[in-house]
Amino acid sequence: MPKPNNEKEALMEKLDLTYRTTVHPEDAKNVRQIVESSGFFNDSEIEIAVELVQELLQKGEVSGYYFVFAENNGRCIAYTCFGPIPATQSSYDLYWIAVHDDFRGQGIGRKILEYTEKLIGRMGGTRVYIETSGRKQYLPTRKFYASCGYSLVARLDDFYAPGDAKIIYVKPLRG
């Protein structure tokens, strides 16, 4: 049998996604590996991502955090973290969405986001908010959200730091 050109091509051929929303103790490690793999997040951001899993494991739904994990042949390769926004009737925040670097460019982000939106709709959510940075590094991220039907509703200049704006996107869900 011919050997595949590279490992990524081999992985693409085998893509067979399943989703789960129950969170297991090993998901702290899974989340760390996924967010580290992108090379996109700094150490404190990685710690925050892992802490949200730990908070869910400790407190359950009281934590306010919900997760979707996407698995491919038993390997956890992408996830989202989201939850209802306190003091709102039915608005939700998407706190995290990340795909393992080995599996980028295959539409997995879009698929897990669509799955997450359906879940939020079933939970009674009517609007999904996403906050991200206005820095150049996040241009592909912002384009991704726009292509998934999110509208830019606010830009808070110098929010994260001088020159680093917070951009807020929203997508109303259809019932």
Place this chain on the structure above:
Amino acid sequence: MPKPNNEKEALMEKLDLTYRTTVHPEDAKNVRQIVESSGFFNDSEIEIAVELVQELLQKGEVSGYYFVFAENNGRCIAYTCFGPIPATQSSYDLYWIAVHDDFRGQGIGRKILEYTEKLIGRMGGTRVYIETSGRKQYLPTRKFYASCGYSLVARLDDFYAPGDAKIIYVKPLRG
């Protein structure tokens, strides 16, 4: 001696504000009385206000909450609650500002807000954000923020509920 026309007038004559930032166990009760007195907040909002005091008392500065209490002749009559916004370099949120109804209309809100801004500046903060509702009921609140130098930077329609927008104000602090 002539009797004052009403109790409020008597209180106005005696106004002698002092500020403190240390939080005492009885401040849970003080905060409850202040926010209840306005008739402005619903039960769950009142509980949230009190819980922030309890979280500070339990966890200290790790809670992320800081308070200023204004006292008049030993009675706690106004307060603010604020804190650094996680993942930002020097942005702060003003979570709560409230003046006991017995003492409204005397510029106490403006004074405690100015005191709070100075404190945030000393803590290294460069921008203060305030989020509030777009509902009619909050028009005096929004006018108050505008008159204190806050600029409207974002309006998120239907954020809190259908027809109830979130309005975001910001004030850059001068060093």
